[in-house]
Amino acid sequence: MPMWGDFTCRVLAGTLGLGTSGLKSKEDLQKAVKRRKDRESLLETLESIVIAFVLAFIFRAFIVEAFVIPTGSMAPTLYGEHFEFRCSDCGYKFAVGLEPGGLSTEPLCPNCFKGQRVPEQPRKYSGDRILVLKYLFDFEEPRRWDVIVFHNPNDPSVNFIKRLVGLPNETIELVDGNVKINGRIAYKTDKAQDTLWMRVHDTRNKATRMEWVPRWVLGPPWATRNAGFVLERAPEKNKVAWLTYRHRGTSGQPENIMDFYAYNSTGIQHRRGAAVVTDLCLRTEATASHASSVIVIDMRAYKDRFRFELTADGSDQPSRMLVNDKPVAQAPGGVLPVGRPVEIEAANVDHKLMLLVGGRRVATQPLVETTQEGDPIYEPTRLSESERDRFDNPPSDELRYMAAEVRIGARGGPAALAYLRLDRDVYYLNETMFRTRGEGNAPGHATQGNPFHVEDGQYFVCGDNSPKSFDSRLWDLTQPTVPRRNLVGKAFFVYWPAAGPHGGIPIPVIPDPYGWRFVR
Numbered sequence: 001m002p003m004w005g006d007f008t009c010r011v012l013a014g015t016l017g018l019g020t021s022g023l024k025s026k027e028d029l030q031k032a033v034k035r036r037k038d039r040e041s042l043l044e045t046l047e048s049i050v051i052a053f054v055l056a057f058i059f060r061a062f063i064v065e066a067f068v069i070p071t072g073s074m075a076p077t078l079y080g081e082h083f084e085f086r087c088s089d090c091g092y093k094f095a096v097g098l099e100p101g102g103l104s105t106e107p108l109c110p111n112c113f114k115g116q117r118v119p120e121q122p123r124k125y126s127g128d129r130i131l132v133l134k135y136l137f138d139f140e141e142p143r144r145w146d147v148i149v150f151h152n153p154n155d156p157s158v159n160f161i162k163r164l165v166g167l168p169n170e171t172i173e174l175v176d177g178n179v180k181i182n183g184r185i186a187y188k189t190d191k192a193q194d195t196l197w198m199r200v201h202d203t204r205n206k207a208t209r210m211e212w213v214p215r216w217v218l219g220p221p222w223a224t225r226n227a228g229f230v231l232e233r234a235p236e237k238n239k240v241a242w243l244t245y246r247h248r249g250t251s252g253q254p255e256n257i258m259d260f261y262a263y264n265s266t267g268i269q270h271r272r273g274a275a276v277v278t279d280l281c282l283r284t285e286a287t288a289s290h291a292s293s294v295i296v297i298d299m300r301a302y303k304d305r306f307r308f309e310l311t312a313d314g315s316d317q318p319s320r321m322l323v324n325d326k327p328v329a330q331a332p333g334g335v336l337p338v339g340r341p342v343e344i345e346a347a348n349v350d351h352k353l354m355l356l357v358g359g360r361r362v363a364t365q366p367l368v369e370t371t372q373e374g375d376p377i378y379e380p381t382r383l384s385e386s387e388r389d390r391f392d393n394p395p396s397d398e399l400r401y402m403a404a405e406v407r408i409g410a411r412g413g414p415a416a417l418a419y420l421r422l423d424r425d426v427y428y429l430n431e432t433m434f435r436t437r438g439e440g441n442a443p444g445h446a447t448q449g450n451p452f453h454v455e456d457g458q459y460f461v462c463g464d465n466s467p468k469s470f471d472s473r474l475w476d477l478t479q480p481t482v483p484r485r486n487l488v489g490k491a492f493f494v495y496w497p498a499a500g501p502h503g504g505i506p507i508p509v510i511p512d513p514y515g516w517r518f519v520r
């Protein structure tokens with residue numbers, strides 16, 4: 001662990017500098033004093049060395065400990081042993097987990113679904129190395145969405161790392177990929193949400209291959225410009241000119257957005273994803289070229305339609321959000337400067353709408369009904385089983401049954417969008433487990449329709465790579481949660497991300513400073 005060695009060295013250098021500084025003598029007396037001082041400073045130095053070692057030891061043993069991520073159950077937040085690819089078409093860089101069978105099928109680029117050629121001897125990368133704050137939980141309670149290290153409740157000799165989603169005495173249910181606590185959707189923290197957005201498509205990674213079909217469908221008079229789009233003149237009659245996202249799967253045919261994980265894409269059963277995802281985030285850098293220009297973003301999730309309207313400086317209308325054509329929130333801080341590009345982020349996630357302009361949150365309100373306590377809640381419009389099925393498995397010619405739609409447009413004046421990037425939220429899968437004794441398959445803990453009560457002093461944990469995570473959903477009936485005494489600490493920093501080994505050297509030798517990051 002080079003970090004600790006480094007720390008010790010710096011402490012030592014500091015104390016040595018102090019111990020040998022500043023004695024000049026001309027007289028015998030001064031010489032005697034010097035000898036005594038030298039002796040003292042030597043002792044001081046020795047003492048400092050001992051203290052430095054003791055401190056380093058204490059620091060390492062009691063405050064922070066280093067762990068290596070063994071598996072991909074937390075991908076893409078943290079990588080286990082993996083391979084790295086840069087898409088041969090669109091240039092997007094992504095990681096693929098190490099499977100027992102090696103790279104048996106071509107990994108798929110998550111941005112353009114190009115199958116990647118596997119080299120003869122693909123370079124294997126070790127798991128991320130992380131620092132864990134031990135004993136933090138002696139001073140503060142573990143919080144939902146913390147990434148925690150703990151002794152596996154079913155085999156305490158093994159350390160696991162997962163995300164904390166259910167706290168003691170809560171009833172938890174995973175509904176449509178979201179976490180419901182005591183019947184209400186749990187909002188992710190901003191930091192956890194930033195980590196849990198996963199790439200769907202970014203126009204800055206442009207695919208050029210023959211069979212490639214562009215994802216954004218341009219309505220007139222939009223035109224492409226580099227990675228973005230430009231509207232040179234206002235659309236007619238105050239209509240919105242749209243750019244519509246059309247998701248396409250591996251076949252190139254229109255398809256719903258799924259919980260696809262590139263990290264799992266060499267496994268044949270993971271090459272599509274298992275669930276339809278409607279929690280999405282659209283990012284762009286927009287320019288309202290005139291005070292009358294309005295940027296409009298529409299997101300649809302099943303039967304519900306969400307709209308973000310961003311007006312420009314000088315307009316008499318404020319920026320606002322609408323749900324099913326009903327205005328639900330105004331965002332006076334979300335006004336666009338005229339003629340100057342600004343970052344916009346619009347999301348429908350965890351039953352709420354979020355709008356950020358210039359990196360600043362200008363509105364978060366969901367729609368809304370309110371509870372008796374006055375909290376806003378949003379319940380999606382209910383669907384019958386057959387409606388849901390038509391949305392999730394649309395006949396190929398019936399595009400209108402696509403579960404989610406995203407489009408962005410402008411009205412009233414010219415506008416430009418430098419790029420368009422779409423991400424999807426993590427989707428916690430409802431899993432069934434196979435009971436070795438008894439009647440075969442049973443629903444996993446906290447799956448939809450099977451709310452799970454977390455006992456006092458226990459924690460319910462899930463991996464970010466939901467399809468490949470063995471966690472509280474699936475652990476044995478007798479011990480599906482993590483007792484407090486099993487907690488080791490909170491993961492907080494990746495200090496040696498996924499380095500080497502290179503050319504068969506068995507230890508990771510080249511750290512990647514660009515991957516140093518906080519775990520969120």
Ligand SMILES: [Zn+2]
Binds near residue numbers: 092
């Ligand atoms: Zn690609």
